[in-house]
Amino acid sequence: MLSIDDIVAGGLCIGCGLCKSIAGAERIRMVMTPEGRERPVAVEPLSREVLATINAVCPGTQIEGADPKAIPDDAETDLIWGPVIPSTLTIAHASDPVVRHRGAAGGVLTALGQYLLRSGEVELVLHVKARPDAPVRSVATVSETPEAVLDAATSRYGPAAVFEDLESVLARGRPFAVIAKPCDIGAMRRMAEVDKRARELLRYGLTLACGGASDLIKSLDVLKRFHVVEKDVSLFRYRGYGNPGPTRVETTGGRSFELSYEDMWGNESGWRIQPRCKICPDAIGEAADVVSSDCWPGGAPEGEDDGFNAVFARTRAGVSLFERAVTSGALTVVRSIGIRDMDLFQPHQVRKKRAVWARLQGMREAGMVVPAVERLRIADLAATNEESENEREKHGAVTRARAGRLGEPPAVAVG
Numbered sequence: 001m002l003s004i005d006d007i008v009a010g011g012l013c014i015g016c017g018l019c020k021s022i023a024g025a026e027r028i029r030m031v032m033t034p035e036g037r038e039r040p041v042a043v044e045p046l047s048r049e050v051l052a053t054i055n056a057v058c059p060g061t062q063i064e065g066a067d068p069k070a071i072p073d074d075a076e077t078d079l080i081w082g083p084v085i086p087s088t089l090t091i092a093h094a095s096d097p098v099v100r101h102r103g104a105a106g107g108v109l110t111a112l113g114q115y116l117l118r119s120g121e122v123e124l125v126l127h128v129k130a131r132p133d134a135p136v137r138s139v140a141t142v143s144e145t146p147e148a149v150l151d152a153a154t155s156r157y158g159p160a161a162v163f164e165d166l167e168s169v170l171a172r173g174r175p176f177a178v179i180a181k182p183c184d185i186g187a188m189r190r191m192a193e194v195d196k197r198a199r200e201l202l203r204y205g206l207t208l209a210c211g212g213a214s215d216l217i218k219s220l221d222v223l224k225r226f227h228v229v230e231k232d233v234s235l236f237r238y239r240g241y242g243n244p245g246p247t248r249v250e251t252t253g254g255r256s257f258e259l260s261y262e263d264m265w266g267n268e269s270g271w272r273i274q275p276r277c278k279i280c281p282d283a284i285g286e287a288a289d290v291v292s293s294d295c296w297p298g299g300a301p302e303g304e305d306d307g308f309n310a311v312f313a314r315t316r317a318g319v320s321l322f323e324r325a326v327t328s329g330a331l332t333v334v335r336s337i338g339i340r341d342m343d344l345f346q347p348h349q350v351r352k353k354r355a356v357w358a359r360l361q362g363m364r365e366a367g368m369v370v371p372a373v374e375r376l377r378i379a380d381l382a383a384t385n386e387e388s389e390n391e392r393e394k395h396g397a398v399t400r401a402r403a404g405r406l407g408e409p410p411a412v413a414v415g
Contacts, residue, residue: 001055002369004028004042010369011275011407012060014183014213015039017140017164018191019054030161031411032137036216037274038159039411057190059183060276064190065286065375070315078339079377079384080353082286088313088322089342091295091334093306104155105243106307108292108331109179109206112321114146115330116177122203124176125149126169128160136219136236142169142176154240157214159274163187170197177204181213182285183276189287204317207285209293209310209346211265212277221272222247222264226257238264243307244294261301268348275406279363279397281356281376284349289318295345308334310345357382358390362397363406 007013015038020028027044046054055061066083075083093106103110113125124142129152131139138160143149162180169176178188185205192199223230228251235250239261246258265271277283285291295310296302311331313319325331343350357378360370382390400406 001048001051002061003051004040004046004054005410006369007058007060008039008411009407009409010060011279012058012369012371013037013039013408014059014181014274014276015159015161016059016184016187017161018057018059018166018187020161020164021166022053022057023050024167030164032159032216033409033411035408036159036218036220036272037408037411038161039408041411053194056194057187059187061371062190063183063186063281063371063373063376065282065377066314067189067287068375070317072316072319075314076339079381080350081284081339081342082376083314084339085313085319086339088290088311088319089339090311090336091308092311092326092331093308093334095329095332099150099153100307101242102150102240103153103307104208104240104245105292105294106309107153108309108311109208110149110153111330112204112206112290112325113143113149113177113179115325115328116204116321117144117146117149119324119328121175122177123174124169124172125179126162126166126176127152127179128156128162130156130236134230134233136223136230136233137216140165154245155208155238157238158216158219159213163191166191166198170195170201173197173201175201175203177206178202179206181210182207182282182288183210183280185285186282186287204290204321205288206290206292207288209285209291209349210277210280210283211348212271212273212280212283215272215274218270218272222249222259225259226255228255228257242304244301244304266300275408278406279356279359279370280352281360281371281373281378283352284346286314286376289313289315290322293342293346295341297344299345299347310337310342353378354381354385354389355393358385358393359397361390362394363401365394366398366401366406368401368406 094100094111099107131137138156239245244261292309
C-alpha cells in the first residue's frame with residue numbers, strides 16, 4: 001500500500017484532489033509546488049482504512065478501462081480507441097452559436113452539460129473554471145444552471161484539483177455529471193465502487209481526448225513573455241472564442257495580449273506536461289460515457305474555423321445522451337466518420353497508446369512503482385509493435401527514471 005508521499009514521489013499523482021476529499025481537509029491539503037503542480041500533502045497521519053481507500057481509487061495507482069457491463073452489444077472495441085458505438089462516431093458541434101464559439105473546438109461538452117441541466121437529468125455539473133481571484137489558475141466548480149456551465153467553458157490546460165471537495169458534492173444528495181480529464185473520470189468510476197453515494201448520484205462522465213495537463217509554469221511563462229505579473233491578470237483564456245482560438249491575457253490595467261494556438265502548443269517539447277501524463281494508458285477517456293476531441297487532420301489546426309468536435313459514445317448511457325442531445329437540438333451532427341479517422345485527428349494518442357506498455361516496463365525495471373492497468377489493451381498493442389520500438393521506449397523510460405525525470409520531489413508549497 002502506497003503512502004501519499006509514495007504516490008507523489010513516484011510521479012503517479014495528477015493532482016485531482018480526490019485523496020483530500022476522502023481523508024478530509026484536516027488531514028490532507030493541496031499545495032502548489034515549485035514545479036507548478038497541485039499536490040497533496042498529508043498534514044496528519046492517515047489510518048490504514050483511509051489509505052486503502054485512496055489506493056483503490058487514485059488515478060495514479062489504478063487505471064481501468066470501461067466497465068464491460070456498461071457497454072452495449074453493438075459497440076465495437078478498437079485496439080487503440082477501445083469500445084465505441086459506431087452510430088455515434090461523428091463530427092458535431094453545439095447548435096447554439098454562442099456555445100460553439102466560446103467553447104473549445106465546437107463546444108460539445110459545454111452543450112451536453114447544459115442539456116443535462118435543462119432536461120433535469122442532473123441537478124449539478126462538476127467541472128473546472130478559471131479561478132475568479134487568480135484566473136491563470138483553475139479551480140473546481142459546481143454548476144447548477146446552463147448559464148453557469150457556459151461561464152466556465154473553454155479548456156483549462158493547467159493543474160486543476162477537480163475532486164478536492166467531492167465530499168460536499170456527494171453530501172448534497174443530488175444527481176450530477178462530471179466533465180473532466182480522462183484520468184479524473186476513471187477516478188470517479190472507481191470512487192463509485194467504494195462509495196454508495198457516488199454510485200447512485202453520478203449519472204454521466206464526459207471527457208475529452210487529452211494531450212496532458214501542463215505545469216502551471218507553462219502559463220506563467222506566457223506572462224513572462226508579455227512582462228505581466230500574475231497579480232495584475234484579470235483574464236487568462238487558453239483557447240475558445242473561435243476554433244482553436246488564441247491564448248488570451250488581459251490585465252487589470254487594460255492591456256491585452258494573444259498567442260496563436262501554434263505559438264502556444266506547436267512545439268510539443270515545450271508543453272511542460274506532468275510526469276503522470278507521460279505514462280498515461282488512457283488519455284482517450286475509456287471510462288467515460290461520451291468523448292469529445294479536436295478533429296484536425298494531422299493533429300494540428302491549419303487556421304481558424306467555426307468549431308467542430310469528433311464525438312463518440314462508449315456506454316449505453318452515453319448513446320442515449322448523445323441521441324437525445326441531437327434530437328433536442330442541443331447538438332448538430334455534420335457527418336459520420338470511421339474509427340481510423342480518429343487516428344488521423346489524434347496521431348499523438350496513437351503513438352502514446354502504443355508506447356505505454358514498454359514505458360511502464362522500463363519504470364518497473366528501474367525500481368519504480370507503476371500503476372495497475374486493466375482493460376486497456378496496452379500489452380496487446382505492444383505485441384503489434386516492432387520489438388525494436390518496444391525496446392527503445394523501455395530503454396528511454398529506464399534512462400529517464402534513473403535520472404529522476406519520471407518521479408517528483410517531495411510536495412512543498414510555494415505562494
